[in-house]
Amino acid sequence: MDTTLDKSIVNIDEMVLNMGPQHPSTHGVLRLKIHTDGEVVSKIEPVIGYLHRCFEKHCENLSYEQIVPYTDRCDYLASMHMDHAYSIAVEKLLDIQLPERVEYIRVIVAELQRIASHLVAIGTFGLDVGAITPFTWTIRDRERVLDLFEALCGARLLYNYIWPGGVSHDLSPKFIQRTHEFLDYFETQIFEYNELLTGNKIFIERTADVGVMPADVAVNFGVTGPSLRGSGVNYDLRKTEPYSIYNKFDFNVPVGEGTMGTVGDSWDRYWVRMVEMEESIKIIRQAMGSLPDGDVHSAMPKKIRPAKGSVYSRYESARGDVGIYIQSNGKNVPLRLKMRSPAFCNLSVLAEISEGWMISDVITVLGSLDIVLGEIDR
Amino acid sequence: MDLKEIFDAISPLDGIELNLESDVILVSSASLMAVAEKFKNDADLDFDFLMCITALDDGDSKNFTVAYNFYSNTNKHSVEVRVSVVDGKDVPSLSGVWKTADWHEREAYDMMGVIFSGHPELKRILLPEDWEGYPLRKNYKVADYYHGVPIPKDKSYWE
Numbered sequence: 001m002d003t004t005l006d007k008s009i010v011n012i013d014e015m016v017l018n019m020g021p022q023h024p025s026t027h028g029v030l031r032l033k034i035h036t037d038g039e040v041v042s043k044i045e046p047v048i049g050y051l052h053r054c055f056e057k058h059c060e061n062l063s064y065e066q067i068v069p070y071t072d073r074c075d076y077l078a079s080m081h082m083d084h085a086y087s088i089a090v091e092k093l094l095d096i097q098l099p100e101r102v103e104y105i106r107v108i109v110a111e112l113q114r115i116a117s118h119l120v121a122i123g124t125f126g127l128d129v130g131a132i133t134p135f136t137w138t139i140r141d142r143e144r145v146l147d148l149f150e151a152l153c154g155a156r157l158l159y160n161y162i163w164p165g166g167v168s169h170d171l172s173p174k175f176i177q178r179t180h181e182f183l184d185y186f187e188t189q190i191f192e193y194n195e196l197l198t199g200n201k202i203f204i205e206r207t208a209d210v211g212v213m214p215a216d217v218a219v220n221f222g223v224t225g226p227s228l229r230g231s232g233v234n235y236d237l238r239k240t241e242p243y244s245i246y247n248k249f250d251f252n253v254p255v256g257e258g259t260m261g262t263v264g265d266s267w268d269r270y271w272v273r274m275v276e277m278e279e280s281i282k283i284i285r286q287a288m289g290s291l292p293d294g295d296v297h298s299a300m301p302k303k304i305r306p307a308k309g310s311v312y313s314r315y316e317s318a319r320g321d322v323g324i325y326i327q328s329n330g331k332n333v334p335l336r337l338k339m340r341s342p343a344f345c346n347l348s349v350l351a352e353i354s355e356g357w358m359i360s361d362v363i364t365v366l367g368s369l370d371i372v373l374g375e376i377d378r
Numbered sequence: 379m380d381l382k383e384i385f386d387a388i389s390p391l392d393g394i395e396l397n398l399e400s401d402v403i404l405v406s407s408a409s410l411m412a413v414a415e416k417f418k419n420d421a422d423l424d425f426d427f428l429m430c431i432t433a434l435d436d437g438d439s440k441n442f443t444v445a446y447n448f449y450s451n452t453n454k455h456s457v458e459v460r461v462s463v464v465d466g467k468d469v470p471s472l473s474g475v476w477k478t479a480d481w482h483e484r485e486a487y488d489m490m491g492v493i494f495s496g497h498p499e500l501k502r503i504l505l506p507e508d509w510e511g512y513p514l515r516k517n518y519k520v521a522d523y524y525h526g527v528p529i530p531k532d533k534s535y536w537e
Contacts, residue, residue, distance in 0.1 A: 049504040056489070057513055219426050219451070222478030235451050309400060312430065312447050312458060325432045325445065336514070340430035340447075348481045377504060 013037050017359070021050045025128055025363045028373030030347075032362070039358050044351040048344075051377040059337040064090055064164060064304040067337070072158040074339065075375040077120050078318040080113035080149075082375075083162035085315035088243055089324035090164035092313050093306040101294035102166050103245040108287045109152070109161065110244075111280040112179070115186070116145040117318035118226075118273040121370040125270055126197055128367035129206040134197045141189055144182050151175055165300035176288050183281050190278060198274060207270060208261030211365030213353045215264065221352065222345040225320025226276060227369050230256040230269035237316035249286045251279045266368035273370070305332050319343050319370060339378060343371040379422070379455045387423055388416050402445070402458045410461055411470045417448060418475050425450045425457070428476035431483060433490035439517040440465050442492055446472070463492060471497035489514040 020031035029050035035043035055074060059067050071082040084106055091098065123138030146156045153161045153169050161168050197203055213223070215231045228235055236253040238246040254275035256268030310327040320342025327336040346369045354365045379387070385396045385403055391413060393406035405413050417425040425448040434443040442463050449456040463469050471494035472479040483494045484503040491512035494500055502509060511518055520529055 049502075049506070052504045054513065060514075220477045222427060222429070222476070233451070240451070240454060310445075312432075312445075314429070314449075321429065323430045323447065325430060325447070327434055336432070336434050338430070338432040344481065345478055348477070352477075 014042065021047075026366065027124065027371055030366075030371070030373055030376075034359065034362065036359065041355055041357055041359060041362055044354060044362065046347055046350060048347070048373070049377055051373045053378065055339065055378040056337055059334055061333065063332045064306075064334065067334075068163055069158070069160050071339075072160055073374060074341070074378055075317065075319065075343075075372050076157060077372050078113050078117040079157065079159050080109050080162060081117075081315065081317035081322065083159065084110055084244075085313070085317060085322040086324055087162050087164045088315060089311055089313040089326055090304065090306070093309070093311045093326055093328060094164070094301060094304065096165060096299055096301065098166070098299050099294040099296065100245070100292045101170075102296050102299065104287050104291050105167055105171055105296065106162055107244055107246065107249070108171070108179070108284055108291075109149070109167075111284045111287075112145050112148060114280045114318050115277050116142045118277050119145075121226075121273055121318075122193065122197070122270065125367040125370070126203070128363050129203060131197060131200070131203060134193065137189070137193065137196070141186060144185075148175065148179060148182060151178065163300065164304060166296050166298075170296045171291070176291070179284065179288065183284060187278075187281060190274070193274070198271065204260050204267060207267040207364055207368065208265055210261075210266045210361050211353050211357065211368065212262045213264040213269075213349065217352060218264070218349065221349040223320070223349050224342050224345065225317070226272045227269050227320065227346050229254065230272045230368075231264035232256050232258075232268075237314055237321060241314065243313075243315065246283075249283045251282050254279065266364050269368040269370075303332060305330065317342060319372065319375070320346060341375045341378060343369075343373075344376045347371050347376055379453065381457060384423065384455070384457050387420065388413055391416065397460075402460050404460050404462070407461050407463055407467070407469045410459075410472070413459065414472050414475045422453070423450065424452050427451060428472065428478045428482075429456070431479060431486055433486035433492045433514070435490065435514065435516045436462075437516060439515040442490060444469055444486065444492060465491070466493075468493040468495040470495055471500075473497055488512070491515065 015036050017034045017036055019034055020026040021029040031047040033045040034041055055070055058070055068083055071086040072079040074082050119138040119142040123135035126134035149159060150156050152175055153159050213231050215233050218228050218231045232255050234253055234255050239253050254272050256263050256272055260267045306328040308330045312325045315322045322342055323340030325338040326334050329335040354362045381401055391409055393409035395404040397404050417423050427449040429447040429449050432445040436443055444461045446459045461469055471483055483497055486492045487500055488502040488505055510521060520531055
């Protein structure tokens, strides 16, 4: 009897490796089915939905005001951005003008949130490639941002702060003073991160030239935010379609230039976040320097009942382009609310750009995309 | 380009209609693919980003609308295109033109039960694969059991 195996029927070199949903490097409950040949990845199938909390279904049963705490919980690392994105959509639907002070306050907290969110992204990215110290440093500094938010609205993570038509609490002079102190301190810290991680030879070896995402691939997959700018595409809604009052401030949009390797590699995506934090500092300083007076509650509608119609509004969050599609039928409850989550699109490109790399490089690429599962699964 | 100019650029195609009341372009599902090719390849339009695909229930869970939001980063303009579809009929998949459509169409299928023809792998994405029904339809009824576990429907349970 012939006992030799016919290799054409069974692919004996391929092994399917299951990663997650409980895994320290998948940044939440993400499951990856990785087809490998030896240690080289030939195919990846991301499996999502483990954190699905029926956000869109809930919204169809909640009044517009009640939805804000739910948007908080979508992207729990950048709750301010989610509140802001949703509030802008509702305001567009209601067609209301806001007092200038509200817009300034929103920009200040949104940029502080961007710093806090990027600090987590950078710290965990370091962890993914084996650098443990930067994580403790970034979390320490993020803590100071969270302290500021706690002084502002009482919450450290899920703020429920930006409401349609205004914000829940006004800024105090003490908050502005403490924010100035934080920014002065934080500027020196960015220098230290660069010393510790950015120019670290091991870090560069692990990230440069790894997981290169060409610009056309990124655009085709709908990748947005720092991940897209890392590929050299100048696309930032704060500049291209300024919402709120971003057109009043002077700041740059950093894009990846392939400093350490190829344009669009993991290092570039990391570097864009690093530079963006410096730009955020600039914006916050300008906003606090010209903060006008006013009543933050004056434009808040007593009840929200938009006219029949639909709206699609976009917002640049820490992870990319948040889209909110609201369909209203004239009641105080939306008929349909859809959130276009940036990390959802950013994750979809993972299979495309990490095929052919080693398993440990998949972790690098995933870390550089900076996903939050709360927002992907909604 | 504003909405009128975008409409004029694609107006030689059949089955399209301009709706100025809601600022959208209505497209029949038969001509969606031709519109998509034109959007992607025409240098004046050049919609490189498909931002979002939203499936909407028209109220009776028999008729659905699929809303596509496009954006052009080169020309800095955007447009919303809507396609109406009856339950059981399908809409051509745009995943061959914009890869973004792949996961968004899977989500629309998962939540609203809209079928996209020509999609490489149309299966549920957020819900478990053995889930029954489409939760975002207006006539969706919560099942009594999931894998033998009773689903609490008495509101006093959580209120």
